[in-house]
Structure formats: C-alpha cells, structure tokens
Amino acid sequence: MRLDTRRLNSIFRALESRNYRLFFAGQGLSLIGTWMTQTATIWLVYDLTNSALLLGVVGFAQQIPNFLLTPFAGVFVDRWNRHRTLLITQVLAMIQSLALATLALTGTIQIWQIIALSVFQGFINAFDMPTRQAFVVEIVEKKENLGNAIALNSSVFSGARLIGPAIAGFVIAAVGTGACFLIDGISYIAVITGLLAMRLPARSLKLKASKEPIWQKLTEGFTYAFGFPPIRSLLLLIALVSFMGMPYTVLAPIFATEILQGGPQTLGFLMAASGLGALMGAIYLSSRQTIIGLGKIIATAPAVFGLALIVFALSHVLWLSLLALLFVGASLILQATSSNTILQTIVDEDKRGRVMSFYTVAFISMVTFGNLAAGSLASQIGAANTLVIGGLFCILGSLLFTRQLPALRKLVRPIYLRMGVLSKAH
Template sequence: MTPAAAEAGAEPTPTTTAPTTAPTAAPTGRATFAALRVRNFRIYATGQAFANTGVWVQNIALDWLTLELTHSPAAVGIAMALQFLPILLFGMHGGMIADRYPKRTILIVTQLCSASVAATLAVLTTTGHVTVGAIYALALVAGFVIALDNPTRQAFVGEVVPPQHLRNAVALNAAVFQSTRLVGPALSSVLIGTVGPGWAFAVNALLYVGPTITLSSMRTAELQPPAAVPRARGQLRSALRYVADRPHVGWTIALVGVFGTFGLNFPVVLTAMASDTFDAGAGLYGTFNVVLAVGSIAGALLAGARSHSRLRLILLLGAGFGVAQTLAALAPNLGSFVVALVVMGVTNLAFQAIANSSVQLWVDHEYRGRVMGLYALVFMGGTPIGGPVVGWVTEHVGVRAGMALCGTVPLVAAVAVAGVLALQPVLARRRAAAAALAG
C-alpha cells in the first residue's frame, strides 16, 4: 500500500515481520473479550487491576494534598509535570532498554520502585513532615520509574497475547484501568475524609504487591518475546527514521502527543472545577473521575470489539473528544457538565486504545519497544509543558478557560491533520500531472 493510501485512512499493510491485524469478522460479544482466553493475559490483567486501583487512590490524594498545601491549581500542574519530565528526556531510552532486556523482569523491578515511592509519601504525610518540595521530588522520582515502566508495559502486551488478539488486549487493558477508576477515586475520597491522604498512599504501596505476584507467576514458556536487540550505536536514530518512513505511524504519534500535552490535564482542571466552579470538595472531584471512568470503560470496550481500524477513525475520535471537552468547559450546570464528562470518557479511551494498538500492529517486533518509547515520550512527555500552561490559564484566566484550552487544541490538531492528509492526494496528482506535461 502506498503512503498516500495509508494517510487517506486505509488500513496499512503490515511489514513482513510485523504482526497482522485481527480478522475482519463482524465484532461480537465474544470478540470483545477474546484476549481473556489467554491464561497469561488473565493473570496479567488481574495484577494490573490491583496496581491501577492503587494508582487512582494515590493520584486523587496527591492532587488534593497539593491543592490543600498550596491553594494553587498551577502547583497541581507542576506536580503532574514533574512526574512526566523524565519521559520527555528519557522516554525513548526506556523503550531501548525494553528492546534489550526481558520485559517481565523490568516490570517487576518498576513495581517495587513504585511501591517504595508510595510508601515514602505515606510516611511523610502521616507523620506531618510532607512539604510541597517533597511532593515535587517524589513526583520526579516516580517519573523516572514511569519512563522505564510505560514503554516496557505497552510492548510487553505483545508478548503476552498472539498478534490477532493484540488490539483486543490493549483495549481490555484500558478497560481494566478505567474500571479501577470506579473504585480508586471513591476509596481515596473515603480515606482522605476519614484518616487522611497519608493512608491513601499506604494503600497504594500495599496494592503493588498484586502485580508483583502476578508477573512472577506467569508461564514464561507461553510468552512470545522477540529476539533481544543487541547494543549498537544509532539505535534511537534508526527508530526515528523507521517512524518517519511510515506516515500513518508518524501522524498517529503526533496527534497522540497533542492529546497528552493539552487534552488530558484532568487533575488540573477537574480539581479546580470541583472546588471553584461547583464549590465542593474532594468528594465531587472523585465523582468526576468515576463519571469519566464510566464513559471510558464503554469507549475501551467499543475499541476492543473492533477487528481493524483506520487512521480516519482515530482522527474522528480525536476531534470528538476535543468537542466534548470544550462543551464541558461551557456547561451551564453540574448536570450538563457530567453528561459532557461521559462523552469525553468514551471518545478519549476509544482514541487511546485504537491509536495505541494500531501503532503496535503497524511496526516490526524489533522496533516496538523504541517506537512505544517514542509514543510514551510524546503522550506523557508533553505534560511538563501542557500541565503548567493549563494550570496558569486556569489560575489567572479562569477554570472554564483552562478546560476550553484542553478541548480546543486537540480539536484543532485533529482537523489540521485531517486537512493535511486530504490535501496530499490532490498535491500528488498535481505533481504527477506537472511531471507528465514536462515530460
């Protein structure tokens, strides 16, 4: 298939060593949960359910604790940005390590490191010694763990399930993550309101035992690891050239980067919407996260039921998310705001799951860790830029202005990419016609 066809939205043909897409039969309820027939994936997903519940418990508590200590949405944005700064600097290096070493071993180590960060936060907070500086420092440490964990985790799914189940496994992983969003924020709100945020951090540290055990108990003989990529010079540059030669991959990653930088600053805008716009506390912020999760689960399951996708669908979902978040910023009351949050959840997770699985299916095994490192870099590494910007707009211009910014930028980006792709066949025909006349 020509690059022009891929850019126009057709499903690109995988390269010779890349996994093929799943069969194009009509989606069914059985297809929606196909990856769960793989024992190792069931074990892996169970461990992720524990870890992700703890992540939501900690995220809610950390956002609210930062806001309580500083009374500044911008400070929440800075704390969030520091978690993702290492990805901006070392995201592709994390993917390179994932290509070189056993991914399951790397993930066990990152789980233990994350548990240590959570335990440190718990001790500092419960003893009354927590400061904004300590929060910032631990957020930065957690960021280095994420820089290694995220690309490794995304590439590891391709070892747990066969290629025909990869798209479904990515979507189900997202559904598990969002399902825990129904439990984690509620549990965090209860802990904050009764025993304090320090115990929320302690619960997160304890829950990391789950994925450590499940990763250790997987049947290694049933995993499908690619051959390790030997150390060599220029491996990061070669991965960038690899992406540049595949426009459908490059455009998808670029759009994902815009989303990560500006579209997904929920901790900044939702804490401020709860406290300033609707005059409520941590309970309403937790409820907002639950509402987002309801829509997100639906979006992830819809994505998992699809046997194939096109770049055109990714652009459409991206634009839909931008419209939904812009409407949420303009919502006149709590009821309409909640409805907009549900739509945001559906379009956001469908976009993320389809974009993630498509990129993995479009690339060769030996490049997957580095390409997913680049994916993580642009998706999460832009937060050090977008988080403080959105926080500043939220604090100095207004909460609704900050949230509108988070919606309009992805919307404009999706429309712009669609416009560029639509023009390319026209320009190609013009160039061909001019060449024919010149000849």
C-alpha cells in the same frame, strides 16, 4: 443466551492466554490504587497550597523524567528482558507509594517532598510504560487477539479510573490522603504476584544483546517512526491532545471546589465520570473484531474530546460537568487505544520498544508541558478559559487529521494486505 455468551467470549478472547490473564488481573487491582494516589495527590497539593500553578508544577515534576528518559528507555526495552524490567519497576513504584503514605500519615508531608517523589515516580514510569506496552505482545499467544488485548488493557485502566477516584474521594473525606497512598502501596503486591506466576517461553527470557551505540539505535527508531507518515501522524495527533486537553485532570480540583462548590467527593465523582466514559469506550473497542475502521475513530475522537472539554469548562452544574467528562473520557480512550492498536499492528518487531516509547512520550509525557502551561495560564486567565483554548486546539487537530486520512490509508494498505488483515478485494 448462547449468542450473549458468544459475544462475551469475543470481548474477553485475549484472556485465553494464561500469562495475559495474570497480567490483566494484577493490573486491575494495582491500577485502582494508582488512581487513588493520583486523586489524593492533586487534592493534597491544592489543600496545602491553594495554587493552580503548583498543581501544574507537580504534574510537570512527575512527567518530565518521562519526557527526557522514555525515548532512551525504548532502546533498552528492545534489548532487555521485559518481564524482569516490569518486576523491578513495580517494586520501585510500591516503595514510592509507601514513602508517600508514611509522610502523609505522620503529618510531616511538605510540597517539596511531593515534588521529589513525583520525579522519582516519573523516572520509574519512563521505563515501565513502554515495557508494559511491548510486553503485551509476548504474553498474548494468538496474535490475532493482540488488538483485543490492547483494548482490554484500556478497559482495566479505565475501570480503575472509574473506581479509584470514587473510592479516593470517600477515603480522603473519612481518614485523609495518607490512607489512599497506603492502599496503593499494598495493591502493588497483586501485579508483582501475577508477574512472578507467569510461565514464559525461553525466547522471552533471553536478553537481546546489541553492540550498537544507544544514540544510533535511538536515531534509527526516530527515523523509522517519523519517516513513515501513518506512524508520524498518529503520534503527533496524540501529542496535541495530550498537551492541549489532558491538563484538565490537574485543574479538576479548582472546578470541584471553586466552580461546583464541592469537596473531595466532588473531585472523586468528576474523575470517576471520566473513567466511566473511558471504560465504555474501551469495552466498545474490545468488542470489535477487526482493526478496519479505527482510522475514522481516531479522526473523530479528538473533535468530540474538544467539544466535551469546552462544555465542562463552561458548566456550573454538577450533572452537566459529569456528562461532559463522560464524553471526554470515552473519546480520549477511543483515540489513544485505537492508535496503540494500529501502531502495534504495523510496527516492525525489532523497533517495537522504541516506537512504543515514542507513543508513551506523545500520550503521557507531553502532558508534562501541558500541565505546566495550563497551570501557568490558569493562574492568569482562569481554569475555564484555559480548557476552552485546549478544546479548540483538539478540534483543529481532528480536522487536520481527517484531511490526511485518505493518503494515510493508502500507505498502510500494503502492510494490512501482507498481514492478511485485508483481502485484495477490499
């Protein structure tokens, strides 16, 4: 029993920090609502239009502001008060969800309104996501727990991915999509309350003034990130998987209805299976004591993702589709979280916001073009063939990164030695 308690404490060691506990708890509740809205939105779009192309367009609308604005947002993340920025983004996101709820519950919602509100949410996310990533460093008191905190963030995100879509499926079937949007809007109260309750050191409250032009700071960050092969390779691999593989989420209603002959509950189960896999992957990473070995995980995960995606694309039975998405979710979170941990470990502090903005572009915003391309391609060759092509590219990316891994390790080794992550004997 003592051993189990020790193991459990190890998994949740980042929660020793009070501010991180507040952040973790608030996020957990809010993200369930977010995933309910994500599931309800794609169901509503497909119900209104019966169009694979418009599923891709809505996904594109939400992500295009991310792609265009996030690199610039990274500059401001390195200058602004991150705590205050998060408060503002959460309030705006709550307003967006309540607007969706009002339109849906009154029966006046139209596709153009969904697209417009998706663009607005994308604008919010462009500033929220890199700020959220960089803010974790400020609220984890023991820096050796940073990797654990990042993994726990992925756990709560994945847990919400498991619970939110499953709840959404039943809520949509029972009372409609509007209730999902309303629950999401209310859930933001949790994260806002957590942020307001934090006690931050004076240094975290100061603005970081800089007279250098934004373009100069952006160019400096880009040169730094893409001039160092380990950072560049991690970002490019994430971008590839996001572009070629992640669009399975916007095509999921087609599989739920036309291939598996189900309804909103089926869509909820599919999304929840992916969330369960992601949660399992995140818990595994939370239990790890060191970042050593994450490179091998990053190299392998996209191949597993690609294979599982192909199985899902070709499946015509629910149990096999659920099993495939379990591996899709697990492998995706293993790659993304491991990459995040290594990036946060090796990046210079004064460039953290910009590098994390590039990470956000690679992981989240590249889905922008992937959604649009997948929706267009699926309308021509079918959703299944589209996902098979995506899976094959993910496998290819995995093989290329594996070839580069020995050279990348040599470049990262001096940083790990300087930080004490490695001893000279290794």
